[in-house]
Amino acid sequence: MENKNANKHQNPAKTRLIPVEFTELNWRFWSFVLILVLGIYLLGLFQGNVSDAVSKFGLTDPWYSPTVLVIPFVGLFRLTCYAYRKDYHRHLFDHPVACELNTRQDKLGRAYTGETRFFRVENFHRYFMYIAVAILPFFYYDFYVSLTYIPGSITLSIGGIIILVNTLAATIYTFSCHSIRHLVGGRMDCFSCTAAHKSGGKAYRFQSIFNTHHEALAWTSLAMFVFVDLYIRAVAAGIIPNLHMVL
Numbered sequence: 001m002e003n004k005n006a007n008k009h010q011n012p013a014k015t016r017l018i019p020v021e022f023t024e025l026n027w028r029f030w031s032f033v034l035i036l037v038l039g040i041y042l043l044g045l046f047q048g049n050v051s052d053a054v055s056k057f058g059l060t061d062p063w064y065s066p067t068v069l070v071i072p073f074v075g076l077f078r079l080t081c082y083a084y085r086k087d088y089h090r091h092l093f094d095h096p097v098a099c100e101l102n103t104r105q106d107k108l109g110r111a112y113t114g115e116t117r118f119f120r121v122e123n124f125h126r127y128f129m130y131i132a133v134a135i136l137p138f139f140y141y142d143f144y145v146s147l148t149y150i151p152g153s154i155t156l157s158i159g160g161i162i163i164l165v166n167t168l169a170a171t172i173y174t175f176s177c178h179s180i181r182h183l184v185g186g187r188m189d190c191f192s193c194t195a196a197h198k199s200g201g202k203a204y205r206f207q208s209i210f211n212t213h214h215e216a217l218a219w220t221s222l223a224m225f226v227f228v229d230l231y232i233r234a235v236a237a238g239i240i241p242n243l244h245m246v247l
């Protein structure tokens with residue numbers, strides 16, 4: 001009990017329900033929140049263009065596909081992803097501070113608060129992963145729509161190909177998830193153990209190829225979502241043509 005109290009004394013940040021990260025004046029975090037709110041507002045404001053893109057060009061914006069209904073869960077899947085988690089704890093909240101460089105001159109020796117108190121939500125990542133996997137087929141369906149929106153023919157367009165590339169990027173990112181690594185590794189915490197190799201050796205090694213690049217995949221996939229959105233809006237607004245061939 002004494003030890004427990006001593007730890008609490010050393011790490012006051014871990015005892016607060018509302019993390020100190022959300023209550024202090026941190027321009028990095030609040031700039032991020034501002035950009036996020038602005039982005040969501042703009043997505044809501046310019047929906048008209050996107051509906052035109054579906055009816056005229058067969059292009060479904062991934063932000064507005066039926067998956068929009070589960071976007072909060074997908075957002076939580078991304079927010080609790082180890083790759084983004086590392087980035088926002090380090091770069092938005094500025095800790096744990098690397099290499100003893102105390103850039104915020106935080107004399108309190110702040111403790112890392114990931115997966116504690118409010119941030120326990122990060123532990124639900126493994127469950128959000130199932131939702132993220134479940135919605136992937138909808139993105140493939142969006143590609144199918146881009147191929148078949150002209151009745152009786154197959155239409156191959158640049159927009160359709162971009163939707164496919166985005167979907168593949170999202171798929172590879174999702175399946176490179178650490179939670180999936182845990183599943184295919186035999187749900188064991190010791191991957192060097194013989195039993196783990198027996199239960200999931202090949203699948204585990206195959207998944208590791210992608211898992212090694214998980215952070216790069218996370219950012220590439222997110223950038224692709226933004227790119228597809230901008231491309232489809234530009235096509236719908238008549239700024240660029242959606243080059244295509246009808247087979």
Ligand code: FES
Pocket residue numbers: 077080081082083084125129173174176177178179214218
């Ligand atoms: Fe990044 Fe699961 S750890 S998606």
